[in-house]
Amino acid sequence: xxxxxxxxxxxxxxxxxxxxxxxxxxxxxxxxxxxxxxxxxxxxxxxxxxxxxxxxxxxxxxxxxxxxxxxxxxxxxxxxxxxxxxxxxxxxxxxxxxxxxxxxxxxxxxxxxxxxxxxxxxxxxxxxxxxxxxxxxxxxxxxxxxxxxxxxxxxxxxxxxxxxxxxxxxxxxxxxxxxxxxxxxxxxxxxxxxxxxxxxxxxxxxxxxxxxxxxxxxxxxxxxxxxxxxxxxxxxxxxxxxxxxxxxxxxxxxxx
Numbered sequence: 224x225x226x227x228x229x230x231x232x233x234x235x236x237x238x239x240x241x242x243x244x245x246x247x248x249x250x251x252x253x254x255x256x257x258x259x260x261x262x263x264x265x266x267x268x269x270x271x272x273x274x275x276x277x278x279x280x281x282x283x284x285x286x287x288x289x290x291x292x293x294x295x296x297x298x299x300x301x302x303x304x305x306x307x308x309x310x311x312x313x314x315x316x317x318x319x320x321x322x323x324x325x326x327x328x329x330x331x332x333x334x335x336x337x338x339x340x341x342x343x344x345x346x347x348x349x350x351x352x353x354x355x356x357x358x359x360x361x362x363x364x365x366x367x368x369x370x371x372x373x374x375x376x377x378x379x380x381x382x383x384x385x386x387x388x389x390x391x392x393x394x395x396x397x398x399x400x401x402x403x404x405x406x407x408x409x410x411x412x413x414x415x416x417x418x419x420x421x422x423x424x425x426x427x428x429x430x431x432x433x434x435x436x437x438x439x440x441x442x443x444x445x446x447x448x449x450x451x452x453x454x455x456x457x458x459x460x461x462x463x464x465x466x467x468x469x470x471x472x473x474x475x476x477x478x479x
Contacts, residue, residue, distance in 0.1 A: 226294045228247070228297075229293060229298065230246050230289045230301045232287050233245070233255060234285035234287050240317055242318060243273075252286045259275055299325050302325050303325050311323055417474075418477070421470060
């Protein structure tokens, strides 16, 4: 089985001089340019400024893979060798790396994991959260492969099929999410939420329903909600699901 790690350099296309050395796996080598395009903050502002100047000139930094199929230890060793060879820009060299020493973890095979024995909630630092956010921003199909991603998505869909939000994530979390959605949509016109055409179609449907109810009342027929002053939570959820389903169908029809 081929090892997943590689070592890469970012090269300035105008001078063909490398300005950053890195080690990674997956699509890590392409995150630097993507983050600068999306105006995401980074600890290495010098590297980001170089990438920004290259993009501003209409060019694209070159990603050159030095070696692939490496173990993590070999990747760290090669990265350290390249940094020592080119030198840091702060020391008169070429690279915008922050430090000369690579931040390698302990390579002891018997080392104890950082979360050993922690069964409660763990408060992670900002570095861990940033790494996790970058990793989760990669599409699932790119991280796991299309077949495995499709299988995981289908399995999750089957587990949630026919269940309410309260059954999936619990009553407390579901109520909190609904409160957040209500606060986000409060005082916003319907056109901003579902679009002008869908809002007009919904208003017309409600008007026709009200006219039909008034006609039934005049004909002596009892309206469906006669004497019903309260609606149960389950009826409200069912009504929301029905409205949401109708809205999604109407949105697909409008898109096509």
